[in-house]
Amino acid sequence: MRKNIAAGNWKMNLDLDAGKILASEVINMTADEVSNDAEVILIPPFVHITSVKQLAGSAKNVFVGAQNCSDKASGAFTGEISVEMLKSAGVDYIVVGHSERREIYGEDDALLASKTKAVLEGGLKPIFCCGEKLESREAEQHFAVNKEQIEKGLFGLSKEEILKVVIAYEPVWAIGTGVTASSDQAQEMHAYIRGLIAEQYDQETADSISILYGGSVKPDNAQELFAQPDVDGGLVGGASLKSRDFVDIIKSF
Ligand code: PGA
Numbered sequence: 137m138r139k140n141i142a143a144g145n146w147k148m149n150l151d152l153d154a155g156k157i158l159a160s161e162v163i164n165m166t167a168d169e170v171s172n173d174a175e176v177i178l179i180p181p182f183v184h185i186t187s188v189k190q191l192a193g194s195a196k197n198v199f200v201g202a203q204n205c206s207d208k209a210s211g212a213f214t215g216e217i218s219v220e221m222l223k224s225a226g227v228d229y230i231v232v233g234h235s236e237r238r239e240i241y242g243e244d245d246a247l248l249a250s251k252t253k254a255v256l257e258g259g260l261k262p263i264f265c266c267g268e269k270l271e272s273r274e275a276e277q278h279f280a281v282n283k284e285q286i287e288k289g290l291f292g293l294s295k296e297e298i299l300k301v302v303i304a305y306e307p308v309w310a311i312g313t314g315v316t317a318s319s320d321q322a323q324e325m326h327a328y329i330r331g332l333i334a335e336q337y338d339q340e341t342a343d344s345i346s347i348l349y350g351g352s353v354k355p356d357n358a359q360e361l362f363a364q365p366d367v368d369g370g371l372v373g374g375a376s377l378k379s380r381d382f383v384d385i386i387k388s389f
Contacts, residue, residue, distance in 0.1 A: 176198045179200075207250040298345065354381065355381050
């Protein structure tokens with residue numbers, strides 16, 4: 137059955153020393169306090185990955201992720217980082233299509249499909265993000281927007297490939313705003329996304345894929361969100377920068 141996952145996306149925050157302190161605190165507190173089998177994924181900026189991986193060592197259920205990658209294998213692509221490089225640094229998961237990449241850096245569906253494929257071909261697991269903007273929700277286009285992102289980003293994959301993908305539903309209006317989708321809104325969209333996968337592949341495949349919610353997840357709303365049948369955890373931004381808050385979120389399963 138699918139896994140419960142708490143992933144902390146640090147975004148472009150914290151210098152190396154602060155990142156090492158945060159990672160150590162989360163790893164130690166998780167070992168001491170978390171008895172369930174949820175997977176924890178720490179997703180620091182690229183330059184901190186090696187250090188965070190060293191700290192994670194063989195910690196039970198703690199994995200390291202990257203926030204982005206190139207869809208190219210190697211070569212003259214100044215400033216880019218390949219899946220193979222991330223793999224060699226100990227990364228297990230790579231976030232693809234975060235709304236900040238889509239919006240600020242203009243990453244389109246075709247590029248994101250190509251990145252997803254590159255991650256899988258490199259033997260790592262994509263955390264594929266989708267989510268509508270406020271105007272789409274207000275215009276009641278939110279199902280259509282998420283459907284298009286999922287179809288264009290993921291439906292070129294084989295069944296074996298999509299089984300390795302984690303999906304993160306992150307309504308853009310809830311990211312970094314303090315406004316969280318209600319647990320009903322999250323459940324409704326997660327069930328819809330799972331239904332799309334069941335239609336395209338089959339029910340067993342859909343039931344095996346973890347779908348995370350992201351957007352102002354906090355210790356005081358995580359439990360209610362994670363209790364929803366189709367919400368398998370969270371992709372957490374701001375609250376993952378405070379070890380106590382993030383560990384309380386991890387303990388919310
Ligand atoms: P937030 O960010 O928790 O700060 O809203 C979530 C995300 O962007 O993944």
